[in-house]
Amino acid sequence: MTREPIVILGAGVGGLAAGWFLARTGRFDVTLIESAPVIGGHCGSFLHDGFTLDHGPHKMYSAIPGVLEELRGLMGARLLTHRKRNRVRLNGYLLEYPLRITNLARALGPRHFLRLGTSYGAALARGLVTRREPASYAEYLARRFGRGVYELVFEPLAWKVWGDPAGLHPEMARTRIPSSGAAELILKLLRLKRESSETDAEFFHYPRGGFGDLPRAMADEIARHGGRILVNARTRQLECADGAVRSVRLEVNGGPLTLPCRYLISSIPLPVLGKLAYGEGDPEFTRAVAGLRFRHLVLVYVFLRVARVLEDHWIFFPEREFIFGRIFEQKLMSPEIGPPDRTVICCDFTCSEGDDIWRASDDDLAARCVAGLVKCGFIRQEDVQGHLVKRSRNFYPVYDLDYVSKIRLVSRSLQRVGNLLTTGRIGMYNYNNSDHCVDMGRFIAEGLVRGEAPPRIWERLERRAATYKIVD
Ligand SMILES: Cc1cc2nc3c(=O)[nH]c(=O)nc-3n(C[C@H](O)[C@H](O)[C@H](O)COP(=O)(O)OP(=O)(O)OC[C@H]3O[C@@H](n4cnc5c(N)ncnc54)[C@H](O)[C@@H]3O)c2cc1C
Structure with missing residues (x-):
């Protein structure tokens, strides 16, 4: 049987999950196009100063039926299981959470x-x-x-x-x-009612070698089913005819390539996809897509010459005196991610383009994080060995008061392209976790296998995504 060609833009967990579920049906010839040199997006891990580090605190959990089972099946013995320990700092006290x-x-x-x-x-x-x-x-x-x-x-x-x-x-x-x-x-x-699995993860999983093991496992499955992932690849043009994308023109490592395409699935930012599909040719669409607001993510990693610091998997900081909203020590998730005698604390927070935080130097941000950690008594200044600051644009969708009409206009315009679907957190402009990305990929694959039209799948997926909840 000839397999139908599917092109997927972006190889974060959104794109990879769609690729994994589609490739394993055996009915599709799957190619992922990733602009970065590595796969995984925000669920990837990277190496720095002897540590395998994640992009902020990531746990593996899902309240969606079947999703955790899929992930356990994929990752097998690589998954560690933890009983969750979280706290929140209020009024100088660290309070158990819930x-x-x-x-x-x-x-x-x-x-x-x-x-x-x-x-x-x-x-x-x-x-x-x-x-x-x-x-x-x-x-x-x-x-x-x-x-x-x-x-x-x-x-x-x-x-x-x-x-x-x-x-x-x-x-x-x-x-x-x-x-x-x-x-x-x-x-x-009062402990008269328990948290449900939809609001609180009592146990969660974490991959032994860092959260990046998850996208790597998905990529391996895609390859095992005959798919491929092109990294360092720039999409130059979507060639459309009769209301559908027929091929994708790209540049890989400096050379041109054209991929035929029965379906196109995008997990890249909607404004970028809009430009590829329409250029600047639709002013109403351009205005709506430009009005979608995001916050940027900042991660400050503080490297310490001590073996371990925290007892909790993560601690929340609603109070304004701290620059960070949460801190996280990845060694608690897996001791294998770094040397035994050193550790690293990751502080995460968000900001907007051009505000004080975005304009602050890395050294300044790190100094403010270290001061906060010292003030709370978690670390001593003399144990700090160094820092690393990572900034990531446009990762937190902001649901402002008219986001519903803006996103509706954007998605209805894109649904005019009859073989296009979007998935993932940025691709759908949806505030969601990696398990929701897995659910979206599974949902899309099931719809396409049933022969459903992409605009119909997209509309149903939007309704489903609106029910997703982030489980802390
Ligand atoms: C601090 C923090 C904590 C989190 N905690 C958890 C958690 O505990 N559990 C959990 O499950 N999830 C968690 N998440 C959410 C999780 O990271 C996201 O849901 C997930 O990474 C979204 O994947 P994605 O593929 O939609 O987007 P991304 O990961 O952003 O991937 C998009 C990919 O598209 C690529 N790309 C962009 N533009 C182009 C282009 N033009 N052409 C080709 N490729 C392109 C990017 O390089 C990237 O690889 C957390 C996120 C953060 C920031």
């Missing part, structure tokens, strides 16, 4: 704790008389948890990750903060 009411009361003091209870009561009373849907992230959470909890945790968290919470769509809260309301939160605080 929170316990006794810890929270101790950290906040009785007055503050009482104020939270009163503001929750007020929110509950207002909820009884208000029928209107919340208009923003801020209103959604203040209504559910009361102003007190909102101001303590969710407001500073939003400022750190996405910017002004008043300008964020309520969907940002629904996807990112899955707890259904203050009543449920209090039941969980």
Whole structure:
């Protein structure tokens, strides 16, 4: 049987998962085009100063039926299993996460704790008389948890990750903060109700050799099923006829190449895909795609001449005095990622183009991270051996108040190309994790095998992706 040619743009986990599921059907001839010299995107690992490092804290977990089983099947004995230990720092205390009411009361003091209870009561009373849907992230959470909890945790968290919470769509809260309301939160605080597997991963997996083992395993499967991945490859043009992409013209290591294409799947940024598909020829589309907002990711790795530092897999820092939103020591995930007598802490945070953080020098960012770690008592200045700063543009989609109409316009325009599909976090402009990328790849492959039209698969996938939740 002749296999139908499929071209996939981008070899992060979004593109690789689609390639893996499609190649293993035996019905498609899969080629991935990756512009970077290496595969894996943000789920890849890289070598630095004797360590195998990830792009920030990555755990392997999924609440989507069947996805974790697929990943276990793929990775086998390479996966380690951990019982999750997370904490959050509030008011100078490190509190177990999920929170316990006794810890929270101790950290906040009785007055503050009482104020939270009163503001929750007020929110509950207002909820009884208000029928209107919340208009923003801020209103959604203040209504559910009361102003007190909102101001303590969710407001500073939003400022750190996405910017002004008043300008964020309520969907940002629904996807990112899955707890259904203050009543449920209090039941969980009192331990009268357990977190569900959809909101909290009690156990998770991690690949022994770093998270980059996952994209590598996917790439191996693609190759085993006759597919190929071209790295250092620049897509120059999509050649279209009769409303579909017929071939992709690219440049690989300086030489030209043309790939025939029955279907095109993209996991690259929508503005880049839009330009390839339409050039600047559609002003309304160009305006909508330019209006999609992203935050940039900054990772500061602090190298230490001590064997281990933290007890938790990661610790959250909603408070403004710390530049980072979270810290993570990868050696807790797998001791094999670095030398036994040294360790590294990764601090992650986000920022916007041109703001103070984006313009700050690497040395300045590292100094602010080290100062925060010292202040918390995690490290001593004299144990710091060095640092590495990585910046990554446009990785956090920002759901602003009119993102729904903008993304709808963008995807409806692109769906006019009858054999095009998008997948992944940036490709779909969807705030999601790697397990969701796996689910998207599986969903696309099943749709194409059934012979469904790509615009129909795309619409169904959008509805499915809207239900994804990030599990901490
Ligand atoms: C700090 C942090 C913590 C996270 N924690 C977790 C976690 O615990 N668990 C989890 O499952 N997920 C986690 N994630 C999310 C996970 O990293 C993403 O869901 C995943 O990496 C998205 O994959 P992707 O393929 O959509 O995008 P990317 O990883 O960005 O891959 C896109 C690929 O496309 C390539 N590309 C771009 N432009 C072009 C072009 N023009 N032509 C060809 N190729 C191109 C890029 O080089 C890249 O390789 C975390 C992310 C971050 C930043």
